[in-house]
Amino acid sequence: MAVDVQRTGMLLIISGPSGTGKGTLVEKLMKSDSSFRFSCSVTTREPRTGEIDGIHYHFVTGEQFDQLVSQNAFLEHATVHGNRYGTLRKPVEEMMAQGQNVLLDIDTQGAINVMENAKDYVSVFILPPSFTELRKRLEARNTDAPDVIERRMHNARGEVARLDRYQYTIVNDDLDTAFTQLHQIVEAEKLRSTRCKITIPE
Numbered sequence: 318m319a320v321d322v323q324r325t326g327m328l329l330i331i332s333g334p335s336g337t338g339k340g341t342l343v344e345k346l347m348k349s350d351s352s353f354r355f356s357c358s359v360t361t362r363e364p365r366t367g368e369i370d371g372i373h374y375h376f377v378t379g380e381q382f383d384q385l386v387s388q389n390a391f392l393e394h395a396t397v398h399g400n401r402y403g404t405l406r407k408p409v410e411e412m413m414a415q416g417q418n419v420l421l422d423i424d425t426q427g428a429i430n431v432m433e434n435a436k437d438y439v440s441v442f443i444l445p446p447s448f449t450e451l452r453k454r455l456e457a458r459n460t461d462a463p464d465v466i467e468r469r470m471h472n473a474r475g476e477v478a479r480l481d482r483y484q485y486t487i488v489n490d491d492l493d494t495a496f497t498q499l500h501q502i503v504e505a506e507k508l509r510s511t512r513c514k515i516t517i518p519e
Contacts, residue, residue: 333443334473362400
């Protein structure tokens with residue numbers, strides 16, 4: 318008779334300023350760990366090159382976003398960089414109920430809202446090695462106008478100031494090292510006694 322292991326779903330919250338490589342880390346985690354499901358956020362911003370509706374985000378109009386707010390459809394929602402973002406409540410609750418791990422890639426404002434309402438979660442903040450390096454990465458992406466980059470840099474300082482609200486921090490100076498650290502956090506949290514019920518045979 319084998320050891321019986323029953324796991325409950327983990328809610329993993331990952332945040333960090335634009336340009337930290339957060340999206341790349343999230344993508345690598347999703348590809349390497351089939352137990353995770355990605356919570357596709359709703360946003361009013363325009364899609365970037367290569368982004369697909371329903372996979373990277375649900376792209377909606379301001380009117381559609383207002384309608385979802387009125388229906389209490391969001392677990393959290395916030396305005397970031399002049400655009401509105403929200404996490405749909407129903408898909409997250411359904412996936413968690415099925416024992417699946419759910420990943421939320423959201424800004425600090427939304428993340429803190431989730432933390433204040435969720436009973437159990439794991440929160441990770443991704444830091445750049447420096448603000449100078451962060452600016453270089455934003456400029457290298459070549460996707461934002463100079464005024465947008467300035468706004469992102471300003472907002473990044475406010476986001477970093479909320480670092481103490483998170484359980485874990487990772488400095489993404491080297492992508493492989495940062496991913497190893499993220500993977501180690503996830504594996505340890507899977508074994509937390511509150512999420513992992515183990516019955517051993519006689």
